[in-house]
Amino acid sequence: MKRRFNGTQVIGAALAGVIGGVSLAGAGRAVAADAAEGGIPEIIVTAQRREQSVQDVGLSVSVLSGADLAAHHVNSVNDLQNLTPGLEVINAFGGGQPQFRIRGVGFNDYASNNTPTVGIYVDEVAYPLPIMTQGLIYDVDRVEVLRGPQGVLYGRNTTGGAINILTAEPTDVVSAGITGDYGSYNASKIEAFVSGPVSGTVKVRLSATTQQGGAWQTNRVTGQDLGNANRSAVRAKIDWAATPDTDVKLNLHYGRDLSDGSGAYVFNPIAQATGLTVKADTDPSKTGWGLSPAFARLIGADPSSKPFRNNSSGGADLTIEHRFEDFKLTSITAWEALNRKEFNDWDGTAYHDADEYFNSRAQDVSQEVRLSSTAPGKLQWVGGLYYAHETLREAFLSDFTDNYGFIANTRYHQTAESIAGFGQLDYAATDRLKVTLGLREEHEDRTLYDFTTSTIPYVGLGVGTASVPTGFTQTTGKVGVEYKISDPVLLYANISRGVKSGGFTAYNTLALSGLKPFAPEVLWAYEAGVKSDLLDHTLRLNASAYYYDYHNQQVQSVVIDQVYGAIGKIVNAPRSEIYGAELEAQWAPAHTGLLFTQGLGLSHGEYKEFKAVNTAASLATCYPCTAVYSDLSGQELGFPRITYNGSASYDWKLPGYSLTAEADYSYRGNLRSSLGSTYNVRGYWLANASVTLKPEQGPWTATVYGQNLFDKRYDLTRNFFTNADIAIPGRPATWGIRLGYLY
Template sequence: MGEWLRMKGPRVYAAAGRLLRGQAVWGRALSGILLMGGALLGGGAVAQEQDAGGIPDIIVTAQRRAQSVQDVGLSVSVLSAGDLATHHVTSVNDLQNMTPGLEVTNAFGGGQPQFRIRGVGFNDYASNNTPTVGVYVDEVAYPLPIMTQGLVYDVDRVEVLRGPQGVLYGRNTTGGAINILTANPTDSASAGITADYGSYDAAKVEAYVSGPVSDTVKVRLSAMTQQGGAWQTNRLTGQDLGNANRTAVRAKIDWAATPDTDVRLNLHYGRDLSDGTGGYLFNPAVQPGVGTLPADTDPSKTGWGLSPAFAKVIGADPNAKPFRNNTSGGADLTVLHRFEDVTLTSITAWEALNRKEFNDWDATAYRDADEYFNSRAQDVSQEVRLASSGAGRLQWVGGLYYSHETLREAFLSDFTDIYGFIANTRYAQTAESISGFGQADYAVTDRLKLVLGLREEHEDRTLRTFSTITIPDTGIGVSADKVPTGFTQTTGKAGVEVKVTDEALLYANVSRGVKSGGFTAYNTLALGGLAPFRPEVLWAYEAGVKSDLANHTLRLNASAYYYDYHNQQVQSVIIDPTFAAIGKIVNAPRSEIYGAELQADWAPRPGLLITQALGLSHGEFKEFNAVDTAASLATCYPCRPVYTNQAGEDLGFPRITYNGGVSYDWALPGHTLKTEADYSYRSSERSLLGSRYNVAGYWLVNAAVTLAPDQGPWTATVYGQNILDRRYDLLRNFFTNADIAIPGRPATWGIRLGYQY
């Protein structure tokens, strides 16, 4: 341990110095907050119980057991069912406007989400690689990003964990984890329905019924449907784009098999027939042989076109607009048995997705980059764990995890007008993972706790029957029967937690996480593009404070972190002697990220709640020689790679994320009127493609007013999203001759009615 500290310590201290010297504002703000917290804590007059106007305690299971969020030595944000309803959350992507440091952006507006927490992310529009942020629903991992795009409904809470999760969770990740916990069957009969109607004829209905059906069996049935909402139009024809058409159902069955054994079956299904999302042209698009299409001044304008030849190949109507035809479903069985001081938990799960999706990434009727995905993915997993359940200074959990995932995908691109052919890529992929894990918390004293966790994981990942051909046949293409990769890695965590008082926790952690390697499964025409990229490894150092002050009316949490990033997986290019530049994911040998976060919740009087959350982060390459595409192409033919040193260059993510909100309950005769407003900010994002593709920073403001009787089953809400009608882009990119941006939604308004029995 001493040798490890000798090697790693100077990097940590140097990063801390840069954070405070180079980002003086951050340092002063964080120091001021910590000093204020220390002064308040020094008085030692914090009440043991919160009053009626205080901030309620929140119970989480982030460490596989029920704990107060303020007693967990981790950086974690918790969103309740009420938070999700207030902020109009219907998908995992919507969580980014409520959580500092979290970003979820779909690649080019398509169905492939790209997750990032504290700048740790992975840009990839193919379907076959694991994310840096793990997504779990009722403790079941969704290993491929495309599997996470179902509706979020009938949820108890969402927990967002920042930093590597290399011990307790099914999938090893470098960025963090998002845990979605859906509502469970109730002990007494209950039912509810919520109906929502808003701008652009957007409608949403959610309903559930729950309760016992016998002395030992409880059931909860829930469903949701989302329709309408098209706010984009074809710039030439006026046809609308963006209507939702999503439906999902879930059944949860609880069976008390014996006094010590509980069994839960979770069955769920979803269907998505929604329109795709269109981009707009932020620069004129030159179309050889046709002319120049001017830039769009209105981001709601877009374009698309489906050639008869491409429509025939993918089996679609030639008049179709960008679409999805996706089905998802799964089943998981959880068995929990309580021994005297130990609890045994078994989770057996199966998840599947069938995806058919057409997108027009060049945002014109020109056949420049029209894309179609036909994917079939499924994952089978088994987790078995034992955990201590008795009182004592030592608390522990340990177990085994196994998963087997399969993917078969066809990825077709219509390049007819630019290159003269359709690229047809098809492949299969399998991945098998097995790991053993364990974590122990030992209370040395009533105030001091030590934490140690380890995970040993082995994974085999294989790309099979890969081929890219052209239609019509041009005589070029590539194929490979079997390309393997994998890893065996030890990850873990060591931490210390100190209870300064009953209401204040100091913590420090060192953790190591790993993200799987994989394959660049694009329509490559050279075998070099199929070489696997290596796993990335992240060492994370974090220290923080959690406190409930002023009679539990002020909650103040702060943290600072440094990430030592090795073999970061980066979207780049390689140079082939014959085929020139080929898009490929490569490994940057070393990068670093450092930053700080602050969260403050204040309830100065009953009914009034003010929340603020600020995230500050900076990341840069330390070692990375990237291909200079323009200089390399100047050497052709044959082409030779020319490299440029990227050391010191920004990693390309917002340095500032900020979320805040204010709510107040007004007492009316027999009723309560709740008024609330929330706001969020993301600073500008530098693009690795060049400054013209930088994404400008933006503010979003939302508001809602809810009326409910003091004794009654109904609620009525009027709300507005992006009420300042801010124009903003989620991302910018290009395809051959088209510079495109994916816009955020404009101002929308609506009404929501709810009834619960």
């Protein structure tokens, strides 16, 4: 039994409200529909740039269908973390800058200018800056999450992994659909599409979505609400069969985000310079904010404004595929752009201790050309070239008036240019043994231009420089072996090397020493695993174990300047290690309507060699200040040791109708902070459930759902800024109804 994802099937499933479990190696409820007829079907993915069953791919990859995403209210890439073992996506200070981590490999940075450790791709186009990934996810065919270094087959080189988002394709027949969702706090979402042929050679798909409301936080003093969504996006996909052997695909997309920002609650009292004290919040839904008249004038906002986003994003990509007799030529030309205007209040009070504003303009132009074999045979291959040029202009302003007496004004311009050649060979030595060899050669130049930090009013502090360059030339690759013990059981082992770009600490700094570039990080990954479909394809068990040898890990720390003291900076830890294991299971007893999924991730990481600045001891030497170091060898890296998720669902057949009940749950272990135990985040469980009704012969569906059923109070992250200890809380219990209609 084989299942390929296509737009009609996925949107139909989403509109039908088919409620999926967490898909670990398959496709959630898209699986269960067939499981009731006799087991778990094959899922066809393109994780290695060719169509393969996910169970035949010798690496750790999870797949989520469009139905899974709809059922679990996945609106952005951040929402994937509760559905995938080992994945974390947490926005810095609750703002718009996401911080990605897979298996503990991540990068904490609230600035906009550095590349992530996890590559994000939408329809095979790389989004090189994390802030560019924050658009709505809608009308999606599937999401593939790959763990471990990627670069042999992908445009960007990464150390942590890759997330591939594949949107739904135009269909061969006319189809259309709409879903409407309404829930707690007046949250609403509408998604619609229309698709089909417009001529004998041209097919078109138009899709759109809008998300509104949902504010659940309030100002602790005024009672004003915070957190309303106001996001919309549209996409047009045009497929043209130019010749029998040539396909041309154009993808045009645009999004706008005018939502409120997220608020922080204060978990320790704040002693103000005025002598007043802000009490700690006992209710995490309480927060605060405030704009000084001077800061409001500077950023062009009303002084009464709440934290806000005024962001727009758009792009176009053109894919041309030409099929020769034994191979295929693919060209992908893409342009992506983002305009960001975002105000956040990172002290969580009406005082002006850490009010932040970003004004960013980013764009990326890329070109990928690759050849891949299509003829059957023992040797399969893919090879190509990738080029990208990105630019970023940013103003980053911080209102420290109540704390330090000034507004910090940081501005800069950054460019990055990279070119790479990559390829992979797969050789089937026997019917059961396959050997893989991949190689990538990459060169990158990255330059920071016209960086300045000044103060308003001028207090004698500031720094400026014309340009600071960095870059690298690196060879990376992969060696792998796969062995099929039997048709349903695959063993695999891989050794791979990945590289993440170096860069610049481009937020407020007062000394040139803070602008010294940090070096690229390198990860050697060793992984072995097994994939199996057992009991007549009704039980799927996948397991993997890994060891990561981490060199020059990029870490948030400080450097000591003789005059200015401690300056926040990203530095390189010479050597770290991470090791762990994952177990994924799916059970669909034949002819029962039942589906169970389970996923468990265990990991541990620590520094093996890292002497970091001891800030308190260093500042005790001032003035002049001298750096004093502490040996952090053996200290744990900051990520949860345990991640767990699972689900159970059941389909009932009623006279003329079908009823589906589903419950899913997840656990994220304690997060130990490098800032000290005060900022540790406690582990937490979340549980969700839904019930869906649909007629056997009819186009409509209705779903009632609940998220965070037990109203668990939990924090996504804890941190501090200037004198405020703040936390970003997770959402409380919510309820809603979703209605769908498919033509």
